[in-house]
Amino acid sequence: MPTRWYSEKKHEHYYKQAKKTGYRARSAFKLKQINQKFKVLKNGDNVLDLGAAPGGWSQVAKEIIGNNGKLIGVDLLPIQPIDDVIFLEEDMRETETISKIKEILGEEKIDTVISDMSPDISGNYDIDQARSIYLCTKAFETAELFLKNNGNFVCKVFEGSDLNEFIEEIKPKFNSIKRFHPKASRKSSSEIYIISKGFK
Secondary structure, X not given: OOOHHHHHHHHOHHHHHHHHHOOOOOOHHHHHHHHHHHOOOOOOOEEEEEOOOOOHHHHHHHHHHOOOOEEEEEEOOOOXXXXXXXXXXXXXXXXXHHHHHHHHHOOOOEEEEEEOOOOOOOOOHHHHHHHHHHHHHHHHHHHHHHEEEEEEEEEEEEOXXXXXXXXXXXXXXXXXXXXXXXXXXXXXXXXXXXXXXXXX
């Protein structure tokens, strides 16, 4: 018997849309809505997708950047291949992973770093929120290594007491920082996306 949660999820609009359109996750629509509003991705961009599994964000990003852009996805979990997308089954925090990304890019830089990473949920909100801030911080450290001047950084984070601190920390590095709750996020969800544009 399916749980009530699974049953509700299955009947949810964006879950059904993802199934219908061939996206691997409902989160694909979150990136679509982010890009519709903030134009963080465009044709020909080089993109780094952190926490890419199962590949929903990579599918959307690839559609937008087209054949002239380069897309590298990184995750600890294996990801089913997508044409012309390079997936690394690696930990983004490891030096070896950074070296592999550098090797793929050569002299090129990244236009936009996107991260939909989520911590393993413990059930203790304070712990989960702190872990999500940690992942965002690590994603930003990676972004700093690869972003080109005026590049963009998008990351998911859970709202909480130390979110403002994180935003204040990265604020000097960008021309603008916005918070955004896409319609495709569950209404009950405390996740928001930090949209940072114009990397200095």
